[in-house]
Amino acid sequence: MVLGLGFSLGLPAPSADLPVTTSPLQEAPPDLLAQTASSQGSLLQQGIRQYEAAQYSAAIETWTQALSTLTHSPNDRLNRALILSNLSLAYQHLGQWQAAEEALAESFGQLQSIQDQLSPQAYLGVLAKALNTQGRFYWARGESERALELWQQATVAYQQTDNIVGATGGLMNQAKALQALGLTLQAQARLEQVEQLLAQQPDGPLKATGLRNLGNILRQIGDFAQSQQKLGQSLEIIHQSPSVRASTQMDLGNTQRALGDQATAVGQQAVAQRHFETALGLYRQAALAQPESLLTLQAQLNQLSLLVATRQGALAEALGLRLATAAYELPASRAAVEAQLNLTQSLIKLNAISPKDSTGSSSSGQNAARSGTRRSAPNALDWRDIADLIVSTLRNAQTLQDARAESYALGQLGHVYEMTHQWSSAQAVTQQALSKAEQSAALDIRYQWEWQLGRLLKQQGDRAAAIASYKTAVSTLDQVRRDLLVINSDVQFSFRDNVEPIYRELIALLVESEQNGVLSQDHLKGAIEAVDDLQLAELQNFLHCGLPEVVEISTREVDPTAAVFYPIILPNQLIVIVKLPNSDRLNYHTRFIPQGQVNQTLGTLRKELERRYVLPQGLSLSQQVYDWLILPAKALLAESQVQTLVFVLDGSLRNIPVAALHDGEHYLVENYAVALTPSRRLLQPQRLAQSKPRALLFGLAQIRDNFPAHQGFSPLPAVEDELAQIQSHISGQFFLNQSFTSETLKTKVSGVPFSIVHLATHGQFSSNLDKTFLLAWDKRIQVHELNALLQSRVNATPIELLVLSACETAAGDNRATLGLAGVAVRSGARSTLASLWAVNDQSTAILMAQFYETLAQSAQEVTKAAALRQAQLALMNTEGYESPRFWSPYTLVGNWL
Numbered sequence: 001m002v003l004g005l006g007f008s009l010g011l012p013a014p015s016a017d018l019p020v021t022t023s024p025l026q027e028a029p030p031d032l033l034a035q036t037a038s039s040q041g042s043l044l045q046q047g048i049r050q051y052e053a054a055q056y057s058a059a060i061e062t063w064t065q066a067l068s069t070l071t072h073s074p075n076d077r078l079n080r081a082l083i084l085s086n087l088s089l090a091y092q093h094l095g096q097w098q099a100a101e102e103a104l105a106e107s108f109g110q111l112q113s114i115q116d117q118l119s120p121q122a123y124l125g126v127l128a129k130a131l132n133t134q135g136r137f138y139w140a141r142g143e144s145e146r147a148l149e150l151w152q153q154a155t156v157a158y159q160q161t162d163n164i165v166g167a168t169g170g171l172m173n174q175a176k177a178l179q180a181l182g183l184t185l186q187a188q189a190r191l192e193q194v195e196q197l198l199a200q201q202p203d204g205p206l207k208a209t210g211l212r213n214l215g216n217i218l219r220q221i222g223d224f225a226q227s228q229q230k231l232g233q234s235l236e237i238i239h240q241s242p243s244v245r246a247s248t249q250m251d252l253g254n255t256q257r258a259l260g261d262q263a264t265a266v267g268q269q270a271v272a273q274r275h276f277e278t279a280l281g282l283y284r285q286a287a288l289a290q291p292e293s294l295l296t297l298q299a300q301l302n303q304l305s306l307l308v309a310t311r312q313g314a315l316a317e318a319l320g321l322r323l324a325t326a327a328y329e330l331p332a333s334r335a336a337v338e339a340q341l342n343l344t345q346s347l348i349k350l351n352a353i354s355p356k357d358s359t360g361s362s363s364s365g366q367n368a369a370r371s372g373t374r375r376s377a378p379n380a381l382d383w384r385d386i387a388d389l390i391v392s393t394l395r396n397a398q399t400l401q402d403a404r405a406e407s408y409a410l411g412q413l414g415h416v417y418e419m420t421h422q423w424s425s426a427q428a429v430t431q432q433a434l435s436k437a438e439q440s441a442a443l444d445i446r447y448q449w450e451w452q453l454g455r456l457l458k459q460q461g462d463r464a465a466a467i468a469s470y471k472t473a474v475s476t477l478d479q480v481r482r483d484l485l486v487i488n489s490d491v492q493f494s495f496r497d498n499v500e501p502i503y504r505e506l507i508a509l510l511v512e513s514e515q516n517g518v519l520s521q522d523h524l525k526g527a528i529e530a531v532d533d534l535q536l537a538e539l540q541n542f543l544h545c546g547l548p549e550v551v552e553i554s555t556r557e558v559d560p561t562a563a564v565f566y567p568i569i570l571p572n573q574l575i576v577i578v579k580l581p582n583s584d585r586l587n588y589h590t591r592f593i594p595q596g597q598v599n600q601t602l603g604t605l606r607k608e609l610e611r612r613y614v615l616p617q618g619l620s621l622s623q624q625v626y627d628w629l630i631l632p633a634k635a636l637l638a639e640s641q642v643q644t645l646v647f648v649l650d651g652s653l654r655n656i657p658v659a660a661l662h663d664g665e666h667y668l669v670e671n672y673a674v675a676l677t678p679s680r681r682l683l684q685p686q687r688l689a690q691s692k693p694r695a696l697l698f699g700l701a702q703i704r705d706n707f708p709a710h711q712g713f714s715p716l717p718a719v720e721d722e723l724a725q726i727q728s729h730i731s732g733q734f735f736l737n738q739s740f741t742s743e744t745l746k747t748k749v750s751g752v753p754f755s756i757v758h759l760a761t762h763g764q765f766s767s768n769l770d771k772t773f774l775l776a777w778d779k780r781i782q783v784h785e786l787n788a789l790l791q792s793r794v795n796a797t798p799i800e801l802l803v804l805s806a807c808e809t810a811a812g813d814n815r816a817t818l819g820l821a822g823v824a825v826r827s828g829a830r831s832t833l834a835s836l837w838a839v840n841d842q843s844t845a846i847l848m849a850q851f852y853e854t855l856a857q858s859a860q861e862v863t864k865a866a867a868l869r870q871a872q873l874a875l876m877n878t879e880g881y882e883s884p885r886f887w888s889p890y891t892l893v894g895n896w897l
Helices: 038-052 056-068 074-093 097-117 120-140 144-160 164-180 184-199 205-220 224-237 242-265 269-287 294-309 313-326 334-353 366-371 383-399 403-419 423-439 443-459 463-486 489-498 500-511 521-543 595-609 616-629 631-639 651-655 719-729 742-751 783-791 817-826 841-857 864-876
Strands: 002-004 020-022 562-570 573-579 586-591 644-647 673-676 695-699 732-736 756-765 773-775 780-782 801-809 831-835 890-894
Touching: 038 056, 038 074, 056 074, 074 097, 074 120, 097 120, 120 144, 120 164, 144 164, 164 184, 164 205, 184 205, 184 783, 205 224, 205 242, 224 242, 242 269, 242 294, 269 294, 294 313, 294 334, 313 334, 334 383, 334 403, 383 403, 403 423, 403 443, 423 443, 443 463, 443 500, 463 500, 463 521, 500 521, 500 562, 521 562, 521 573, 521 586, 521 817, 562 595, 562 616, 562 631, 562 651, 573 616, 573 631, 586 631, 595 616, 595 651, 616 631, 651 817, 673 864, 695 719, 695 742, 719 732, 719 756, 719 841, 732 742, 742 783, 756 817, 756 841, 780 783, 783 817, 801 817, 801 841, 817 831, 817 890, 831 864, 841 864, 864 890
Parallel strands: 562 644, 644 673, 673 890, 695 732, 695 756, 756 801, 801 831
Antiparallel strands: 002 020, 562 573, 573 586, 756 773, 773 780, 831 890
């Protein structure tokens, strides 16, 4: 079945900028057994045809009728089990979860009652389908571990019946679940098994379909290069089926679009444009396969959403006008309703970014919409036209008894009312959409309407109700966040438009709700909780995996000398919330500065700090940011005898080393130890587990000539001296150059109890996981491989400290620091020490030697943050290294104790 990724009723992504594609799960399609009476077989086949046409309500009715014709013979009870499994699938598509669960329970009951009377092949064939369907059920309910277990059982059953299609589908579903659980290497292993199975098949429809499904799964988990390769291979061996070829072209277009989105995220606009043009070309080719078909419409909808996303207004308007007719000429089905909703969502966005007045020129278009006046422009649709289309879709959804589709249509209609400032109508319709979402237990869409309701309540001046609605939306989103952000790689690139604003708008509401000129403690607490939730969401989105269970950090209990700073960048202000160690009260200060000015200042400061010598402009900017963040709390810090500042940094603040902020006389690090935490609830601080820590040291001083993995990197001659000096202070083992291989790292980390792992090698953090890696002698170790290695330790000794002494964040990549935070969180290390930019390896050797000397001499008395401070001060006072360029980029993330 084909689903809409961008505005799919089967997936949670709310954006219209995302393409139509195949379902991310490999369903066991409805089937029928050979030994059936002709009337029964006819009903089974009719239900299958209806299901494949996405007419789920009709299929349910037909299969229910077929059940009534079955007897109690073993064959008929086997058929009953199969039909009930099929019914569960149909109920799941309609969001009727109780009926789906009951059908599955009865299906398994029927199978169990006749197991001894059936051949193993017959029994296992139906059991595999039922297990696969049950896995889908638990996956949709957010229970990834249970889904994985069932898909593993289904795969075994498929393999025992030599069902290659079922086995490959089961393995791909397992890969999805493993990825969601953060087990990236295991997920890759499943996909490698799929690839091996497909390689053994002759070229033909089976292999082509398998490669296509594999390519789609790879795109879903963010491996776009491999997705492109597998889809390309699939296209090469498709010869006879124009529709299958067109579907694969559409899938390949989706991957090209994902590559374009990825390039856009890191500022590579020219590269992005090439991918987008390739995607549009593939969509156009796919649309030529079967004129006036659903497939053609879906390909054109992908064109439309991409044209809208890339702001090609004239082309989008012309195409949207044609599709507004084509989409409503299709026979009623779930797929048709999805296409209609996909269309209206693109039209909503198109009208929002390029509205027209009655003469066709750019205007707000809202007065005409409110009065119902239509534009005379022949190649555009106004708000009333769009509302009419949505109402037609709503009627179709009601005819199909599809509560999820009804919820989407009502939500869209509410958004049209919102865009035209019809607040009370928008609120009423949005509440209906919420009711339908609750009826179908669809948390993945419910949060969108709770967010929309919050916006509407805010517009009507009811701030208290708006805050309550936003909090409910965040709570709902938290329940589905892992599946939403981890397994839908396309959402990674729409995160800033469709997920992040929920948190930021809630924070803005909370910090703008003053009572007698003062913010309440409840609102301040709610704001930092929302910041923590946002940080977790960003990391899950970046890492494509779930994160460990969070814990609440109480600085009063773990460190009575540490204060926690929450600087929050909002559109028109910068608010800093401060939690002092000796009080439960939250303090705050606000600067009314536009977000653009904040980002520009921070960007310029970063460039100034990377200079070899400090210029007056750089010092002035450093003082300015100090005044924003620290100065208003300076007296409170002194009064509370604070020694360590812990920052939960927001946005572009992550790209600057806060240790280098200047008060006019001293840098911040001269007065305080400094540390970062991705979220106050992610990493529990505690002291080093042993007084004399042992280290496992790896270094790469040499770069191999003509070795692809090492291209673009320079030797690090001081690394050998760095490791030798560290070893003079802390006992351990070190491996240099040829002895630093990925296999050695794996063997030593997993088998020997070291509390510190030090990697002195080139590395890079990027917003692209594929470009977040470390260099070993034999390869580039990707971040997910490093995380898996560090988590594979068989001994109970935790990694207290992971040091990456020659890494850097990617230049020009505003989200690159997520790579650093991601390593810190996913590696399982309690603390991670790394640098924001490439640093002289000789100065690094000096700093690291001092750091370890301090840590070794007084591991129980001096915190890691304090040891880093001493090392930075020592380097600052070393001739030639006084500039912040050398000492400031070293950042301690996580446990600062």
